[in-house]
Amino acid sequence: MGFAVQQIQPTPNPNAIKFILDRSISEQPASFLHAQAAKANRLAAELFAIPGVSGLLLLGDFVTVNKSPQASWKQITSQVRRVLSEAEEPS
DSSP states (O other): OOOEEEEEOOSSSSTTEEEEESSOOEEEEEEEEEEEGGTOHHHHHHHHTTTEEEEEEEETTTTEEEEESSSHHHHHHHHHHHHHHOOOOOO
């Protein structure tokens, strides 16, 4: 069962936005500064597969996505929503 994005919030960093979810995604902070660091986390790896995603923070009921400066939020946000909505629960 995937996650529903309830809200998208800007952050002070123009290259980061916060996706507020319908329930908790991670009880402990899970920070990934690059795709290589996310290899062991299936959801993070899928989010890094989105062109332009450069970093992630998963904590509580939100995911903060960082993008490379040249990437477009318009293209990234719809793909992040899709990946989150299709996410499988960890076994």
